Amino acid sequence: MSGDRTTAQDPSQLAPQYSPAEVESRRYAGWVDAGLFTADAAAVAAGRPSFSIVIPPPNVTGSLHIGHALEHTLIDSLVRRRRMQGYSTLWLPGMDHAGIATQNVVEHELARESLSRHDLGREKFVERVWQWKAESGGKILGQMRRLGDSVDWSRERFTMDEGLSRAVHTMFKRLFDDGLIYRAERIINWCPRCLTALSDIEVEHADEDGELVSIRYGDGAGAIVVATTRAETMLGDTAVAVHPDDPRYAGLIGREVELPLTGRRIPVVADPHVDPEFGTGAVKVTPAHDPNDFEIGRRHDLPARTIMDERGVITAPGPFGGLDRFEARPAVVAALREEGRIVAEVRPYLHSVGHCGRCGTIVEPRLSLQWFVKVGPLAKAAGDAVRDGRVKMHPPEMAARYFDWVDDMHDWCISRQLWWGHRIPVFYGPNGAIVCTAPGEDPPGADNPGSWQQDPDVLDTWFSSGLWAFSTLGWPDDTPDMRAFYPTSVLVTGYDILFFWVARMMMLSLYAMSGTSQGQAPDAGREPAQAIPFYDVALHGLVRDSHGKKMSKSRGNAVDPLDWIDRFGADAVRFTMARGANPGGDVAVSEEWAAGARNFCNKLWNAARFSLMNGARVPAELPDPASLTVADRWILSRLASVTADVDALFEAFEFGKLSEALYHFAWDEYCDWYLELAKVTLPPPGQPSAGPAGAGPAGADEAAAERTRDVLGYVLDRLLRLLHPVMPFLTDELWAALTGEESVVVAPWPGQRVDGAGAPVASERFTDPAAEAQIAALTRLVTQVRRFRSDQGLRPGQRVAAALTGIANTPLAGHEASIRTLLRLTPPDDGFAPTASVQAEGVTVELDTSGAIDVAAERRRLEKDLAAATEEVDRTQRKLANPGFTAKAPPEVIEKTRQRLAAAEADMTLLQSRLAALA
RNA sequence: GGGCCGUUAGCUCAGCGGGAGAGUGCUUCCCUGACACGGAAGAAGUCACUGGUUCAAAUCCAGUACGGCCCACCA
16 A cells, blocks of 8 residues: 555446456466465565465375365465565475375276276386376366465475475485384285285274184193184184283193194293283284284294285185185184184174275285384474474364374384385395485496396385475475475364374474484584474364264265355355364354355455445545544444454464454444444435535535545455455455555555564554444444334334434434434424333433334333343342452452443333333 | 363354353344345353352363264284
């Protein structure tokens, strides 16, 4: 805002209803063309503070769902506010290659052509995935435009980009050289359908009904009974374990028992892991197919017998060979029963079963050679950064969940038997030689091709996501973007990926930026405090339907954000999301909510339309408050208050509350009262430039109208700016119409701001408690009279003659014209014959209702009010009579209570006298 | 098995020591100078239960019931 008053465009440009579609595409294109979203690293170098957020990269598979609409709304509103505040902002867009998910999708596609990835071969298959990515990725970017995301398109990244791949390679090499990545044969979670290892958190546990089978091993005095839910694994048993102190088995430890169906004899070992209280206190040990048993096996040097292949088919010799694991289970039980080995029959048993997080197949613990990250030191640092407050969680309760996980984390299995992903940069040569290459380094064995083989596996997709906060900014190079935008400011994401992503980003970022061992130098002279990937983590919940049910395609209650944007507009969808978002809380949405938000958009549209029709314009500076009407001062005071509230709520990530505050200010105060009050001062319609002073029906003079036009424009301008972060399209369109300027995107934020050097800019703060009190009284009086008319069945639109007696001695003295306009009251004329009166705020409104009033209805109402007032008087009197209260309550509370009592007593006498008058 | 959270108007949720709130839905009236995607008025809740702390509890503490979520090497 600079220079002269800007005048409104022709108000006839504004249709009576807001139609989002055209505005949205035009506005978005304008923003991008003007380069308003492009981050400026040089400005940061010159001293401007920065604000950066990296997008939680959506999977290239599929499209954005309503949860993304929530997430993007929150991120975008944070970014837009900071941009208006004067920060150099970066919202970096991008996508995740989502290894297993994407590979599955493309494999499904191939299956429709009756092909498998093996038919294509690795190279051709990966090519095909890239092809598929190109198509799917574009769809997501289009959706982001529709949502209005103010992302810097020039900095778009993909986890398998060349630059990011180099970051991944660099990181792997560093961890490898530091001994924090190792290869080992372990029991891992294996998906027999996806044919790959999974990390612990990629396994989803669900309680399922199973059978607990008790089996007798051995015979006679040496017999021992074990229980299992996975009978087929007994084929791979290599011991029975009991607790060392269990007297029942003391004599058996060290002896051997016969393993049924196999003819093998296996030892009885003593291991403290066994719980003597559970079942018979004896447990079968299958080191190759159970993580606990694997550990027991290690402690007792037991062999591990693998009895299943990678697809879950039994490979053990004998009659069960070739059976699927779930076919083998009953077959083994039947065979045991035939031998009389099943004891006490089988028992139904509810137990937790692990499923592949991607395809739902029951996971099989499998002994295999995999790569792991040693998480100990990394997890410690990740926990400490939150513990010591360098990184703050919102809401803070979520930190407990984070600590639980980070403080007790198993080593992270990072190798995947997939083709789509970052290939592990390790080569195996002759005589067991192993080399991990550095980025750019040639593979070993150039002189002897064929003697070295690269590891066929790729990395867990979350390994590259874990680097996202800095790999996207050019790491490992010391780039201007790294210097300007790392650490990022806020991570906005769902609590459901706290472990998958947040914790991994913390671990890998802290490691990469500060170095954790073996003299690794911190990057770019970064202080340890700055090694964190982000200062704040703002966690949002899941989007649910109106009954709080999780949205899912199978349930049929999933919402396509584009569908809602088409029907209600992007701003309405965004407002719906923001309004429902409490920190860490799930968001319940429904079409009714979206329609309500759409209505709000339309309300704003029309408020602006009315203002523009009445010549609102934004003044270079506010007129002298002394020259303003009380209503003007009231709305300015309320605006200042709401501005401060919204500012504070933004800082606290309280999106729901700040949306609510703006909604109520805009609708209940600005539209419902201020615009109505402004009509008193503004010249009547069809009289755009008012005549001589006093010509208007309410004594409107042109000077007063001019000042009200200023205030009308001033408040609308600030309101649009305050709403812009959440509702960018509508506010931009209206603001351009109001100010004649190009875009509100870079207009100054009405609250706290900074200048180019990062110094705070003082913001205007107009407060007028006296005006607030007067308008509050006015609204109460008007509501009282309206209520009377409504109760009496008098049509709201009908003009009624009335006298306002006693008003001269009240704070409402100057408001008679306003009250008359709001209530459609005409002055008493010659035939004035009041038939009823309403008293409130010290004013008696005598009404000529041109007819008898409904005495019974009026009595009912008065009696009801009297009962309420009497109760209130009673309650407050008792309270004030309580010596404990007067002695211990804070003075302001006592004062408030006294005032309440006085008000209630006044109400009571008033109502009593009116009841008496009625009789 | 461990942990976290919730239980407030029909529904979805705010409020978290001193007057029970919002949106939506519902009832009645109204196309009043922008908006019927609108205006006005209204009905509606022993704030899950029990006990405790306090002058004062929806709000703090303990327990109970119900619901939800997360974690777990539950043979």
